[in-house]
Amino acid sequence: VPEAPAPGAAAKPTPLHLQVAPLGLSTGQPTLFLDDGSAAALGVAASDRVRLRRQGAAAWVAAAVAIGHADGPGGLSVELQDKLQAKEGEACLVEAMPRPASLPFIRAKLDGRRLAPAEVEQVMRDLSNGALTTSETALWAAGVHVHGMDLEETVACIRGMVDGGERIRFGPGPVLDVHSIGGVPGNTYAPLTVAIVAAHGLRIPKTSSRAVSSACGTADFMEVLAPVVLSPAQLKAVTERTGGALAWGGGLRLAPADDEIIRVEQPLGIDPVGQLVASVLAKKVAVGATHVLIDLPCGPGAKVRDRPAAEALGAFFRDAAARLGLELECIITVGDRPVGRAIGPVLEAREALHCLEAGDGPAPLVDKACRFAGRLLELGGKAAPGEGMELARATLRDGRAHRKFLAIVAAQGGDPGIRSDTLEPGPHWADAVAPPGGLDLVLPNRALVEIARAAGAPRRRGAGIRFLAEPGSAVAAGEPAFRVHAEHPFHLQQALLAVAAQTRFVVRPP
Amino acid sequence: VPEAPAPGAAAKPTPLHLQVAPLGLSTGQPTLFLDDGSAAALGVAASDRVRLRRQGAAAWVAAAVAIGHADGPGGLSVELQDKLQAKEGEACLVEAMPRPASLPFIRAKLDGRRLAPAEVEQVMRDLSNGALTTSETALWAAGVHVHGMDLEETVACIRGMVDGGERIRFGPGPVLDVHSIGGVPGNTYAPLTVAIVAAHGLRIPKTSSRAVSSACGTADFMEVLAPVVLSPAQLKAVTERTGGALAWGGGLRLAPADDEIIRVEQPLGIDPVGQLVASVLAKKVAVGATHVLIDLPCGPGAKVRDRPAAEALGAFFRDAAARLGLELECIITVGDRPVGRAIGPVLEAREALHCLEAGDGPAPLVDKACRFAGRLLELGGKAAPGEGMELARATLRDGRAHRKFLAIVAAQGGDPGIRSDTLEPGPHWADAVAPPGGLDLVLPNRALVEIARAAGAPRRRGAGIRFLAEPGSAVAAGEPAFRVHAEHPFHLQQALLAVAAQTRFVVRPP
Numbered sequence A, B: 001v002p003e004a005p006a007p008g009a010a011a012k013p014t015p016l017h018l019q020v021a022p023l024g025l026s027t028g029q030p031t032l033f034l035d036d037g038s039a040a041a042l043g044v045a046a047s048d049r050v051r052l053r054r055q056g057a058a059a060w061v062a063a064a065v066a067i068g069h070a071d072g073p074g075g076l077s078v079e080l081q082d083k084l085q086a087k088e089g090e091a092c093l094v095e096a097m098p099r100p101a102s103l104p105f106i107r108a109k110l111d112g113r114r115l116a117p118a119e120v121e122q123v124m125r126d127l128s129n130g131a132l133t134t135s136e137t138a139l140w141a142a143g144v145h146v147h148g149m150d151l152e153e154t155v156a157c158i159r160g161m162v163d164g165g166e167r168i169r170f171g172p173g174p175v176l177d178v179h180s181i182g183g184v185p186g187n188t189y190a191p192l193t194v195a196i197v198a199a200h201g202l203r204i205p206k207t208s209s210r211a212v213s214s215a216c217g218t219a220d221f222m223e224v225l226a227p228v229v230l231s232p233a234q235l236k237a238v239t240e241r242t243g244g245a246l247a248w249g250g251g252l253r254l255a256p257a258d259d260e261i262i263r264v265e266q267p268l269g270i271d272p273v274g275q276l277v278a279s280v281l282a283k284k285v286a287v288g289a290t291h292v293l294i295d296l297p298c299g300p301g302a303k304v305r306d307r308p309a310a311e312a313l314g315a316f317f318r319d320a321a322a323r324l325g326l327e328l329e330c331i332i333t334v335g336d337r338p339v340g341r342a343i344g345p346v347l348e349a350r351e352a353l354h355c356l357e358a359g360d361g362p363a364p365l366v367d368k369a370c371r372f373a374g375r376l377l378e379l380g381g382k383a384a385p386g387e388g389m390e391l392a393r394a395t396l397r398d399g400r401a402h403r404k405f406l407a408i409v410a411a412q413g414g415d416p417g418i419r420s421d422t423l424e425p426g427p428h429w430a431d432a433v434a435p436p437g438g439l440d441l442v443l444p445n446r447a448l449v450e451i452a453r454a455a456g457a458p459r460r461r462g463a464g465i466r467f468l469a470e471p472g473s474a475v476a477a478g479e480p481a482f483r484v485h486a487e488h489p490f491h492l493q494q495a496l497l498a499v500a501a502q503t504r505f506v507v508r509p510p
Helices: A036-042 A078-084 A103-110 A117-128 A134-147 A151-163 A190-198 A218-225 A232-242 A256-268 A273-286 A307-324 A345-358 A363-379 A388-397 A400-411 A445-454 A489-502 B036-042 B078-084 B103-110 B117-128 B134-147 B151-163 B190-198 B218-225 B232-242 B256-268 B273-286 B307-324 B345-358 B363-379 B388-397 B400-411 B445-454 B489-502
Strands: A016-022 A031-035 A049-054 A061-068 A074-076 A091-096 A176-180 A204-208 A244-248 A291-298 A327-334 A428-433 A464-467 A480-486 A506-508 B016-026 B031-035 B049-054 B061-068 B074-077 B091-096 B176-180 B204-208 B244-248 B291-298 B327-334 B428-433 B464-467 B480-486 B506-508
Touching: A016 A036, A016 A078, A031 A036, A031 A078, A036 A061, A036 A091, A049 A078, A061 A078, A074 A078, A103 A117, A103 A134, A103 B134, A103 B256, A117 A134, A117 A151, A117 A256, A134 A256, A134 A273, A134 B103, A134 B134, A134 B256, A151 A256, A151 A273, A151 A307, A176 A190, A176 A204, A176 A273, A176 A363, A190 A204, A190 A218, A190 A244, A190 A345, A190 A363, A190 A388, A190 A400, A204 A218, A204 A232, A218 A244, A218 A345, A232 A244, A232 A400, A244 A400, A256 A273, A256 B103, A256 B134, A273 A291, A273 A307, A291 A307, A291 A363, A307 A327, A327 A363, A345 A363, A345 A400, A345 A464, A363 A388, A388 A400, A428 A489, A445 A464, A445 A489, A480 A489, A489 A506, B016 B031, B016 B036, B016 B078, B031 B036, B031 B078, B036 B061, B036 B091, B049 B078, B061 B078, B074 B078, B103 B117, B103 B134, B117 B134, B117 B151, B117 B256, B134 B256, B134 B273, B151 B256, B151 B273, B151 B307, B176 B190, B176 B204, B176 B273, B176 B363, B190 B204, B190 B218, B190 B244, B190 B345, B190 B363, B190 B388, B190 B400, B204 B218, B204 B232, B218 B244, B218 B345, B232 B244, B232 B400, B244 B400, B256 B273, B273 B291, B273 B307, B291 B307, B291 B363, B307 B327, B327 B363, B345 B363, B345 B400, B345 B464, B363 B388, B388 B400, B428 B489, B445 B464, B445 B489, B480 B489, B489 B506
Parallel strands: A016 A074, A031 A061, A176 A291, A204 A244, A291 A327, B016 B074, B031 B061, B176 B291, B204 B244, B291 B327
Antiparallel strands: A016 A091, A031 A074, A049 A061, A049 A091, A061 B016, A428 A480, A428 A506, A464 A480, B016 B091, B031 B074, B049 B061, B049 B091, B428 B480, B428 B506, B464 B480
16 A cells, blocks of 8 residues: 655544634534635534544534635634634644444435444444534425334434533432323413422422423423523532422533424424424433333324323333333323413513412412422322322412522523513404304314414513413303413514414404 | 614624625635624524525525635625626625525425415525525425335426526427436437437437436537536527537526435435426426437336336326326336447437447447437427438538537637547557456446546546447457446556455456
């Protein structure tokens, strides 16, 4: 093999030592801005992938390439700087990203092959390291959507997701958690449940999602009350100080592969069972949970349509948890209607906080919160079997849950003096009233979500829906059934068009 | 409906009039760099999609958003400026991209539903307009890969692709074309065929691809001889002047939706039948072809494995062409071995040009070129049925094809004095010789492609393989079978490792 380099010919496209500079420019992904010469030396073109590492650091950080004409240091997008944490002018090692080892496995899944555990773990490792492009990630999600993942693949997926991110380790003793698979608007019970459980000295570091296709996730309304973007160290510290926490799961990078998959599934609203189970359990394992309750809302319009489907999903959850050494129980709940009376960030935050202040609230919401808290108190050894729910109710009623909740808010960096009567929904509103002859207040989840989203939820946090009559009850002609709030007149108009399209109620301007 | 805007509240996130400035920064996609205030006014976040249009222009141009902190004009990436063609400081209208109408159809395809023609056309329209993100495009490709497209869907796909791009219209009379579905290395016949056909006054505006997973596409080696990135107007002008053209199809934006789909399929090497047929025929319709020959290389290691599969694919091509009013014939060719004796841009360019200069060359290559040219001469009315191939051979032999080819090179902006003996492959090389006992020179396509790609093809244009013995013949012990060329010693080393891994031939340094 001839080894002598030809005159003028560069040898292998070797790693470059490149000075870097944060640009304060957000591209939605880690991006490295290179000049033409550096790009040519690395052998990369725009949108190719490279990896960087700081001098002395062991871990590589992946980035997409953008190319400009001017010479200069490598520019770091906000997303890249978040991961790299480099100083202005610092020299980093940069190299072209090797071809990901998992591409053949992604292709095999798309072709319907069952993958070996090591193959699934390799996909998750490449995803966690940022080695896969958006389209490669989408092709993986599509393969799983079409062909599913069996139990063994799902467990491997969870292990791979957890290994690829940070992991919180608490000391001995139970670490509790509760998670809803979603699909029901106004499912506002989590802050109540967490506060009740933590009030008894148990640990419950709850992570929640933001809305994807829904109107408002727990993280969205909780953010009205306190910061929810916590680092793993902060989540651990808040939990150790107060017992409870309510953080945004996507901000923690506990299972970053999961975040990448969710990002590509989002526009089409796909959410295959294996991926759903993997997604939930990976976050639970990563957060250090030992005992987990899963809320499976069930009914027409929910994610799970009927009881047999809910039971099958519950069995899948339990089997996967058993392989991972997690104690897990599923509770099938009512999923065909809202749990609380409010939909949208400010409205849900106000309702949850008001329940905590008053020690009571709408029966479906308070019952659900206390049922879950009660079972967790039993699992945590604070109540005898069958007695947890009463203890939970008492803890809510006598203000202990409220005090604990404000302590959690403070620990997360929020204002412990926050009061529900200071929370103002969007100033533009109109009521929907029953038409001549009257009408039962029964609305499909889908219709409520579309109205709330048309009003601007979850991005406009004051947008949403508040029920003015009891859901399920008969509303007399001309009587108000619900009120729509928006932050902008245009959005209110859009929402009222959705009311007209999705319901038989009639809009009455204020 | 209340209409009065609240104090301080912006109404609808309306379009902005925004001054723009080209940044000379290439991000691999059209990107608009916004300051925080403009992004907030538009209601978009990083990686969201917007659309822009110049004052007075009818067509929108789509872009992904990047967000920086500084105030200032909207920055245009090179890719966005290519489409928008705005002046520094010009005011453009920018608005958030509406949700693409085709998302439910992409989901339906992924779920296995057969789509209506209007639904497929909507997907192609959104793709052509840049309204779909990379992950949405990948999910479409995955759905088609898993569930296929039937004849009606394929025809709708072709119509949608063609409608979404530019289209060349020639005057009356036949416009010929020829296309190989690929999969065979050293398939170097196209320049010969085009030159022969054009030498008889026929029109043949041939578009070709660059290598995706192969070692060298026709556009890759043709680019060694002349510029291949032509605009539709240039392609038309070159064809009208000389009869023939050899352009890169991907540079023409004749069916931009196809280019987007190929981009996401590339890393996994997926290429479903319906999409393959749609891709080929869309470019042919857009280029204005009336008579098309399809080359279906067939055999172990080719894209089509056996004769029944080739016949089925041929029937699909014919049925789709019939619906589109195209005259189309398929020719099944030998696909289990290279056609010419060279693989890689410079080596293939040199071999094709040498055949034209000499009026002859390796039998499989010259026979194939003349067979296709002959049939096209018959279809174009320049030869009686059965007599085209002899006319083609004569046209090659007597130098008419060579003169025509140089005229095409000149019309495309190349050097009409180009000679094959001035084309130099990579300076680093080594031979592969037969081991003790001798060995037949029979190598799977896959092995040849891996060796050539390891040597740097197609990016390093001097990289590749040249056969030193007749493919298929017996090579005596120690006699050379083929030579590997590279531009850099490192790449030669990689290629020689591939020789050792993929063949039983033995490397002998020069």
